[in-house]
Amino acid sequence: xxxxxxxxxxxxLREGGSxxxxxxxxxxxxxxxxxxxxxxxxxxxxxxxxVAGLARLLDIPTPDQVVLDxxxxxxxxxxxxxxxxxxxxSAGLNLGIDFLPGSFGYDPTxxxxxxxxxxxxxxxxxTANVDRSWRNPNLLVWRGTLQAIDHGASLYFHHSWSGGPGxxxxxxxxxxxxxxxxxxxxxxxxxxxxxxxxxxxxxxALTAVLADVCDDWLEPVPDAETPEALRERYVAFLTxxxxxxxxxxxxxxxxxxx
Numbered sequence: 001x002x003x004x005x006x007x008x009x010x011x012x013l014r015e016g017g018s019x020x021x022x023x024x025x026x027x028x029x030x031x032x033x034x035x036x037x038x039x040x041x042x043x044x045x046x047x048x049x050x051v052a053g054l055a056r057l058l059d060i061p062t063p064d065q066v067v068l069d070x071x072x073x074x075x076x077x078x079x080x081x082x083x084x085x086x087x088x089x090s091a092g093l094n095l096g097i098d099f100l101p102g103s104f105g106y107d108p109t110x111x112x113x114x115x116x117x118x119x120x121x122x123x124x125x126x127t128a129n130v131d132r133s134w135r136n137p138n139l140l141v142w143r144g145t146l147q148a149i150d151h152g153a154s155l156y157f158h159h160s161w162s163g164g165p166g167x168x169x170x171x172x173x174x175x176x177x178x179x180x181x182x183x184x185x186x187x188x189x190x191x192x193x194x195x196x197x198x199x200x201x202x203x204x205a206l207t208a209v210l211a212d213v214c215d216d217w218l219e220p221v222p223d224a225e226t227p228e229a230l231r232e233r234y235v236a237f238l239t240x241x242x243x244x245x246x247x248x249x250x251x252x253x254x255x256x257x258x
C-alpha cells in the first residue's frame with residue numbers, strides 16, 4: 001500500500017471504541033486513521049487490510065487504504081489528553097482509510113442491491129465478522145453505492161495465537177451466527193453466489209492480499225516468528241475456511257406461515 005505522512009490530526013471519531021481519528025496527510029488526502037496504539041493492538045489493522053482486500057476480490061465496494069506514518073510530535077497540539085496518549089502510543093505506521101465526504105450511514109430499513117448484500121453477508125460469514133448487526137451496520141452509502149467499512153472485528157482466530165499456532169481446521173468448521181446480521185435476510189443470495197465467490201479466493205489471490213499487510217503490524221507468535229511466516233499462517237486459515245465445506249454459510253430462513 002502507498003505510504004504517506006500525517007500532517008495534521010483533525011478530530012476524533014468517538015463512535016468507535018478504539019477512538020479512530022480524521023487526519024490529513026502530505027498527499028493532500030483526508031483519512032480515517034486506525035491507530036496501532038489503540039487497545040486491541042495492530043492485529044485489528046491486519047484484519048482491516050485483509051478483509052478489505054477480500055472485499056475487493058468479491059466486488060464489494062470498500063474505501064481505499066494507505067499506510068499512515070504518524071509523528072508523535074503532532075500530539076503536542078492536542079488539548080485532549082486521551083488523544084495525546086493515543087498519538088504518542090502510535091508512533092510509526094498506522095492504517096489510513098479514505099474519508100468519504102458526503103457519505104452517510106446505511107439505513108437498515110432500506111433495500112440494498114440483493115446480490116451485493118449477499119456478497120457482504122458471504123464475506124462476513126467467511127471472515128467471522130461479528131460486527132455488522134442492525135445496531136451497528138458498519139455500512140456507508142456514498143454516491144449511491146453501499147460501502148463496507150470497519151472490518152477489525154473479523155478473523156478472531158489470530159487473537160489466540162499468542163498461546164500457540166491454532167488449528168485452521170477448527171476455524172474451517174466454526175459456524176457463523178447471522179441471526180443479527182443487518183443483511184441476514186440475504187442468505188439466499190449469498191448461497192447462490194457461493195461457488196463464484198469462493199473461486200475468486202485462489203491461493204495466489206489470498207497471498208497477494210496478505211502481501212499488503214505491513215511487516216510492522218505482524219507481531220511474532222509461537223512457530224511464526226517472521227512476517228512471512230505469519231502471512232503464511234493467515235493464508236492457511238483462510239484456505240481451510242474456503243475448502244472445508246460450508247458449515248459457516250448462513251441457511252436461508254423459511255418464510256413464516258401466512
